Amino acid sequence: MTDPLPMEAAAGPPPGCPAHATAVRLSGLEYQQTPSQLYRSLRRDHGPVAPVLLDNDVPAWLVLGYNEVSYVTGHDELFARDSRRWTQWDNIPPDWPLMPYVGYQPSVLFVEGAEHQRRAGVISQALDAVDQMELSAMCRAIGHSLITSFAGSGHADLMTAYAHPLPMRAIVQLCGMPPGGVDTEDLVRDLRLSLDANEGEDPVAAYGRVQARIEQLVKEKRAAPGNDVTSRMLLDPAGLTDEAAVQDIITVIAAAQQPTANWIGNSLRLLLTDDRFATTVAGGKLSVGQALNEVLWLDTPTQNFIGRWAVRDTQLGGRHIKAGDCLVMSFAAANTDPQMWPEGHVGAENSAHLSFSNGEHRCTFPGPQLGDVIARTAVETLLEALPDVVLAVEADALRWRPSIWMRGLLDLPVSFSPVLG
Ligand code: HEM
Numbered sequence: 001m002t003d004p005l006p007m008e009a010a011a012g013p014p015p016g017c018p019a020h021a022t023a024v025r026l027s028g029l030e031y032q033q034t035p036s037q038l039y040r041s042l043r044r045d046h047g048p049v050a051p052v053l054l055d056n057d058v059p060a061w062l063v064l065g066y067n068e069v070s071y072v073t074g075h076d077e078l079f080a081r082d083s084r085r086w087t088q089w090d091n092i093p094p095d096w097p098l099m100p101y102v103g104y105q106p107s108v109l110f111v112e113g114a115e116h117q118r119r120a121g122v123i124s125q126a127l128d129a130v131d132q133m134e135l136s137a138m139c140r141a142i143g144h145s146l147i148t149s150f151a152g153s154g155h156a157d158l159m160t161a162y163a164h165p166l167p168m169r170a171i172v173q174l175c176g177m178p179p180g181g182v183d184t185e186d187l188v189r190d191l192r193l194s195l196d197a198n199e200g201e202d203p204v205a206a207y208g209r210v211q212a213r214i215e216q217l218v219k220e221k222r223a224a225p226g227n228d229v230t231s232r233m234l235l236d237p238a239g240l241t242d243e244a245a246v247q248d249i250i251t252v253i254a255a256a257q258q259p260t261a262n263w264i265g266n267s268l269r270l271l272l273t274d275d276r277f278a279t280t281v282a283g284g285k286l287s288v289g290q291a292l293n294e295v296l297w298l299d300t301p302t303q304n305f306i307g308r309w310a311v312r313d314t315q316l317g318g319r320h321i322k323a324g325d326c327l328v329m330s331f332a333a334a335n336t337d338p339q340m341w342p343e344g345h346v347g348a349e350n351s352a353h354l355s356f357s358n359g360e361h362r363c364t365f366p367g368p369q370l371g372d373v374i375a376r377t378a379v380e381t382l383l384e385a386l387p388d389v390v391l392a393v394e395a396d397a398l399r400w401r402p403s404i405w406m407r408g409l410l411d412l413p414v415s416f417s418p419v420l421g
Contacts (some may be wrong), residue, residue, distance in 0.1 A: 039333035049317035079308035087324035126232035143381035176228030262301035262408030303332035
């Protein structure tokens with residue numbers, strides 16, 4: 001891969017703006033296969049905070065340093081989540097590709113201060129009541145039903161047939177949708193479309209149907225609460241309105257689905273391509289748990305996240321950040337920061353990575369633990385059910401998604417001895 005081409009931005013932006021001097025275009029598919037090289041060259045040329053250009057050459061800062069990402073996420077009084085303070089809105093068309101991630105909505109993602117604490121607290125207590133043993137048993141059952149649908153053929157694409165649908169089914173069931181119902185299947189399909197549409201599919205229409213179904217779920221659970229995340233959120237003494245509950249349930253489902261699916265896929269890839277790992281759970285080599293942890297250090301699903309917006313003028317990593325500037329958190333670059341790993345040994349057995357972020361807006365407790373139960377159970381169930389599973393293509397033929405945001409495979413073709421009946 002060639003180094004990203006620094007480009008001289010058009011004359012005009014004031015000094016201190018990330019578009020000034022040399023900024024690097026982040027869009028472009030050439031970096032997707034080996035983003036670690038992009039981070040290395042950005043760090044070398046720009047230090048821990050790099051000026052970058054997003055789609056349509058909208059300027060932003062990419063925060064690459066471990067200490068700098070920790071600082072930004074840990075200081076929400078300086079770097080906050082409400083994107084309405086962005087000074088670039090005049091340069092952003094309504095159909096901007098990143099609009100779904102930066103367009104303000106009054107959900108837990110964008111609210112700040114006491115309102116954020118209230119909303120995150122409601123989600124946290126609702127998730128904390130999930131029995132992790134029951135969740136594991138549920139994921140095992142979902143895993144077996146998915147495997148049954150392709151086991152007889154001897155081959156599968158594990159991304160579409162397994163890694164994506166498993167966490168989606170688990171999370172909608174946790175939210176109180178009945179397992180296997182037609183309605184649940186429709187919701188799973190629409191969520192997939194709205195989060196990850198293929199060419200020719202209509203994500204906006206799918207999102208409309210998701211919203212309508214979650215509104216109905218909220219009505220149903222108000223009338224007849226059950227032992228599920230939605231009911232617990234509605235019964236919380238914080239007193240969420242129906243609108244706020246709908247926003248936050250959709251956020252929980254989306255926040256759980258994409259990273260957990262790619263955590264499963266990236267871990268299966270590692271287990272199937274790296275000799276250090278056993279391909280059977282019983283094997284004497286490195287374990288599934290070690291693969292899951294290594295992925296969080298080296299191939300973390302949420303590799304870059306947009307973002308935080310500066311509340312006032314400040315300094316960061318030697319840069320002058322102006323009030324209203326956008327900062328993109330590069331969790332992937334921070335995890336592999338040579339300042340943290342001077343001997344090039346990245347991927348400790350500890351969990352000091354930033355893959356679940358940090359500070360007030362970090363992945364809501366116990367999201368990381370539930371994600372771990374889902375991912376671990378998914379990987380173990382597959383390896384137990386298909387003990388001779390192998391990659392059906394050469395390892396270097398695997399294709400990563402063309403996204404600077406989510407690190408995950410487009411497909412993971414495997415073959416195995418067909419399992420009959
Ligand atoms: C059951 C699984 C999960 C649930 C329920 C969940 C839930 C959430 C929620 C509600 C948020 C919004 C937090 C806020 O803005 O206050 C969030 C943010 C986030 N989650 Fe998770 N999550 C799950 C799994 C994961 C996994 C597997 C990863 C990565 C490996 C991940 C990484 C993140 C990151 C990076 C953020 C952004 C935090 C920020 O703004 O700094 N999550 N998650």
